[in-house]
Amino acid sequence: MADTYITEDLRAQVGKERDRVVSFPVDRSLIRQWAIAVRWPEPPERLYWDEEYAKKTRFGGIIAPPYFNPFAYHIDEARMKGPSTSGVLSSLPGTRPLNGGGEAEYYEPIRPGDVITSVSNIAELYERPGRLGVMMFTITETRWTNQRGELVRIYRATSIRY
Numbered sequence: 260m261a262d263t264y265i266t267e268d269l270r271a272q273v274g275k276e277r278d279r280v281v282s283f284p285v286d287r288s289l290i291r292q293w294a295i296a297v298r299w300p301e302p303p304e305r306l307y308w309d310e311e312y313a314k315k316t317r318f319g320g321i322i323a324p325p326y327f328n329p330f331a332y333h334i335d336e337a338r339m340k341g342p343s344t345s346g347v348l349s350s351l352p353g354t355r356p357l358n359g360g361g362e363a364e365y366y367e368p369i370r371p372g373d374v375i376t377s378v379s380n381i382a383e384l385y386e387r388p389g390r391l392g393v394m395m396f397t398i399t400e401t402r403w404t405n406q407r408g409e410l411v412r413i414y415r416a417t418s419i420r421y
Contacts, residue, residue, distance in 0.1 A: 264395040264420065265384050278379040278401075282329040287371035289332070290323045297324065322368035325412075329375045359396065359417030367409040374406045382415065394421040 294303035305312040306322060313321045323329075369375065383398035397418045403411040 262393065263386060264393060265386060270384065273381050273384060276378055276380050278377070280330060280377045282373075282375040282377075285323065285329050285369055285371055285373045285375070287321055289329075290321060290327060290369075290371060293327050293331075294324055297326070318368060318370075320370065322370055325365045325368070326363075327369055329369065329373075330377060355391075355421050357419040357421075359419045361414055361416040363415075364413045365411075366413075367405060367411050369405070369411055373411075375403050375411060376405075377401055377403050389421055391421055394419055 291303070291308040294307035298304075304324075306316055306318065307313075307324055308321065310321055313319075379399055379401040381397060382400035384395065386393050386395050388394070397420070399416045399418070401412075401414045401416070403413075405411055
């Protein structure tokens with residue numbers, strides 16, 4: 260069993276951009292479909308599909324639900340080839356990866372026509388002893404901004420390897 264999985268090379272990756280993806284412009288119809296799908300069989304909130312209603316709210320128009328993902332259907336050449344097997348995370352030590360959960364913070368709403376840029380980096384690395392040996396925790400932070408540079412969402416995901 261390893262005493263530590265965190266190497267100097269791995270530690271040097273903390274805070275460095277490791278992934279950047281730009282969405283296609285968000286389509287009003289996709290917001291509507293997303294809102295319907297996640298609320299089914301209940302009807303979706305009118306703010307997500309009824310323009311006349313949405314204009315009268317503090318948002319002044321249709322917005323996407325906070326949990327909307329503009330990358331869910333983002334198909335481009337790289338994605339058609341499948342997940343990458345290169346890069347920092349694919350070379351992390353340990354043979355047993357686990358999803359340690361995540362948390363999201365929401366800021367500006369996503370609106371029809373927005374183009375969202377997603378940028379990820381390793382925010383933290385640390386280790387803890389476990390029953391099966393050393394466990395390495397990697398916290399990946401992903402920030403979404405819109406075309407105006409406004410922060411839309413921060414998502415912090417925890418992965419565990421041992």
